[in-house]
Amino acid sequence: MDTIPAVENSPPQINSAEFVRITIYNDYEVPADTTVLTASSAYKDETIDAQVFSAVGGLMSIGGQQKSIRVTSADTTVALSGIQGTLINTVLSTKIRGSELEIWRGFYNTSGELTSTAKRFTGIITSYNITEDRAGLDDSFVVSVNASSYKTVLANRIAGRKTNKQSWQFFNTDDSSMNNVYSIAQQTFDFGKEVTATSGRGRGGGGGNRDDDGGRNQQQR
Amino acid sequence: MAAIQTIIDNCNGMTINRRKVVGQQITRNQIPRVSTTPTKNPWTMELDMPTSFQYNDARALMESTDTLDRTGYEDVTFSNNTALNWIYRYQGSLAVSQLNGLTINSFVGNQLVLSGLPAVNANRVIFEPNDLIQVAGYPYPFTSTTRITRGTGATVTVTTHRPNIITAVVDTLNIVVGNACTFRLFCPNMPVYKLTVGGAQYSTGGTLVGNALIEWSAPFQLYEYVGTS
Numbered sequence: 264m265d266t267i268p269a270v271e272n273s274p275p276q277i278n279s280a281e282f283v284r285i286t287i288y289n290d291y292e293v294p295a296d297t298t299v300l301t302a303s304s305a306y307k308d309e310t311i312d313a314q315v316f317s318a319v320g321g322l323m324s325i326g327g328q329q330k331s332i333r334v335t336s337a338d339t340t341v342a343l344s345g346i347q348g349t350l351i352n353t354v355l356s357t358k359i360r361g362s363e364l365e366i367w368r369g370f371y372n373t374s375g376e377l378t379s380t381a382k383r384f385t386g387i388i389t390s391y392n393i394t395e396d397r398a399g400l401d402d403s404f405v406v407s408v409n410a411s412s413y414k415t416v417l418a419n420r421i422a423g424r425k426t427n428k429q430s431w432q433f434f435n436t437d438d439s440s441m442n443n444v445y446s447i448a449q450q451t452f453d454f455g456k457e458v459t460a461t462s463g464r465g466r467g468g469g470g471g472n473r474d475d476d477g478g479r480n481q482q483q484r
Numbered sequence: 485m486a487a488i489q490t491i492i493d494n495c496n497g498m499t500i501n502r503r504k505v506v507g508q509q510i511t512r513n514q515i516p517r518v519s520t521t522p523t524k525n526p527w528t529m530e531l532d533m534p535t536s537f538q539y540n541d542a543r544a545l546m547e548s549t550d551t552l553d554r555t556g557y558e559d560v561t562f563s564n565n566t567a568l569n570w571i572y573r574y575q576g577s578l579a580v581s582q583l584n585g586l587t588i589n590s591f592v593g594n595q596l597v598l599s600g601l602p603a604v605n606a607n608r609v610i611f612e613p614n615d616l617i618q619v620a621g622y623p624y625p626f627t628s629t630t631r632i633t634r635g636t637g638a639t640v641t642v643t644t645h646r647p648n649i650i651t652a653v654v655d656t657l658n659i660v661v662g663n664a665c666t667f668r669l670f671c672p673n674m675p676v677y678k679l680t681v682g683g684a685q686y687s688t689g690g691t692l693v694g695n696a697l698i699e700w701s702a703p704f705q706l707y708e709y710v711g712t713s
Contacts, residue, residue, distance in 0.1 A: 277519040306524045306649050319711070371522050375593030375647030 267381045269370035278371035280305035281325050282316045282380070283341055285388070285408070286363040298357060302343065303369075311367055311380050323405060325366060338415065339366070339384055342407040350406045354391050362388045364410040386410040487548035488558040488669055491704050493565045497532035502645065525646040526708035527625070527667060533675075533700045538683040540694030546677055557670035557709035559623050563663040572625075574662025575612035576632075578602065588619065588657050589639050591650075596626070596642040598659070601634060608634045611642060611661075618665040620658040622650050624710065625665040649710060669706040676701045 270277060280303055287298040302322035303309065309316050326340035341364065344350040353359065366384040369377050389411045395404040424430040431441040492498075507519040537545065552558065562571040574583075582602040589597040596617065601610075611617070611628035618625045626644035634640070648654070660666075679696035687693050 273517070275515070275517060277517075278522055279519060280521055304521055304523065306522050306647055307651065372593075374595050374643075375522050 267370075267379070269379050269381075278373070278375075280309075280369050280371070281322065282309065282311055282367040282369055283322060283325065284314060284316070284363075284365045284367075285359070286365075287357050287359055288362065289358060291361075300353065305369065305377075306375070309369060309377050311369065338389075338409060338411050339364075339386070340407055340409050341366070342405050344404075344406050351393055351404070354393065354406050354408070359388055359391055359408065364388050364408065384410070384412070386412045387416050485544040485548045486558055486560070487545060487552045488671065488704075488706065489560045489564075490545050490548075491531055491533060492560055492562070493568065494533065494537075495531035495704070496534045499530040501528040501530070522647055524649045524710040526710050527669070527706075528708070529669070529706040531704040531706065533704065535680070535697050535699045537698040538685055538694055539679060539696040539698065540685045542677075542698045546698070549671075549674060549677075552671065552674065554672050554674045555670065557668050559666045559668050561663065561666045569663050572614075572616045572663045572665065574664075575615050576609050576661070578604070578608070578610055583661055584658065586659050588654050588659065591619070591648040591654050594644045594647045596644050596648075597639050598642065599639045601638065601640060604634050606634050606636050610634055610640060616662055616665040617642065617644065618660040619650060619654045620660055622652075622654070623666040623668040624649060624708070625667060668709045670709045671704050672707050673702060673705045675704060 269279070282303040282305070283301065285300040287300070288294065289296045289298060299314070301314065301316040303316040303318055304322055305316070305318050307318050309318075323342040323344060325342075364384070364386050365382065367380045367382050369380045372378050387410060388408045391406065391408045393404060393406050395402075397403075424434065426441060427444050428441045431438050502525065504525055505521040505523050509517045511517060563569050576583075582604070585600045585602060586598050587600040589599040591597070598610075609631060611632040613628060613630055615628045616625045617628060626646060629643045629645055632640055632642050678699040678701065680699050681695060682697045683694065684692065685694040
């Protein structure tokens with residue numbers, strides 16, 4: 264477990280700010296092709312892990328993050344801007360769903376200098392929301408993104424491959440093992456019966472005589 | 485006409501709010517725990533305006549408030565009005581020429597280190613608490629939180645009420661102090677005005693040019709514009 268010196272022994276006062284980084288993967292086949300957005304509630308730009316966090320990045324609020332001893336599937340929400348139209352464009356024109364969201368808390372001393380940081384959340388953006396609020400002459404909107412922790416992502420992950428042509432050839436385009444799956448799907452056939460001429464497409468065996476087979480050729484569905 | 489400056493010059497009440505963004509909690513054993521977010525901590529002021537402007541005299545003011553609306557900002561000062569220049573008057577004992585010689589050695593966090601100190605007695609007060617200090621060319625005033633005396637060193641360190649919010653390098657720049665400082669303010673709620681009957685005005689030819697007093701819908705809530713700092 265990480266120890267955060269700034270909050271050890273329950274100090275009576277803590278000075279802290281939130282830092283958010285969104286890493287947008289522009290092309291999933293080229294992991295290095297990314298666009299990074301940063302925002303913070305700090306009074307000036309700060310550098311954490313060689314990343315400069317913009318103090319005017321439009322950060323509005325950060326939802327709660329669940330903390331527990333065991334690994335949990337907690338989600339969080341980050342509201343990004345109340346005014347800047349560029350952020351709406353960012354959400355709509357980039358592949359922000361699936362982007363990585365990281366949240367740090369930075370701790371300051373009484374002189375207003377950043378002394379240490381602690382990462383609070385790492386997850387993947389699963390959805391976004393743009394809310395426009397126009398009441399009378401007041402017009403504003405908020406862009407918020409929802410992120411799930413990696414545990415949720417892993418829990419929802421589909422592992423392995425399906426027994427169909429498309430899934431099989433995703434790994435090997437020359438693999439023809441499943442080419443005939445579509446033609447026999449949903450068909451009734453008898454196992455162990457000698458193949459005979461059939462009228463229906465893909466009917467295996469053409470139907471057997473149960474009495475003769477002594478119950479061996481049960482229809483399989 | 486400078487709208488916000490006119491409002492300041494004519495207001496009949498001013499509330500200054502410099503409170504920080506904090507979290508507070510009292511634990512079960514009644515120990516207070518607090519947290520603060522080191523924001524830009526902008527100045528906020530609420531000004532009450534009297535219903536004393538006559539229509540014909542206030543037309544320029546009405547137009548400039550409409551032009552400024554709730555988005556435009558204005559640089560204002562408390563020094564250009566002899567009835568108001570006591571607000572944020574410099575309380576230290578240095579002469580203007582000596583203050584003009586002060587330069588910024590560094591300004592990190594809320595620690596402002598000044599050099600170019602005059603050769604005066606070590607007990608001479610340079611800043612009293614609440615004295616305004618501004619980096620020359622940047623309309624974002626800071627206050628000295630403590631009394632600062634000359635001392636014997638080549639520099640003095642001033643603890644300011646908020647950290648350095650200026651993005652540019654400010655080392656070697658001069659400072660401005662006291663009511664010579666300027667505030668960059670905008671009015672997010674920019675009140676609207678109502679014309680109420682009264683205060684008739686006539687031109688020299690006898691033509692009625694105004695018969696209304698200006699009544700503002702709410703106090704002017706001014707907010708420091710730190711977006712360009």
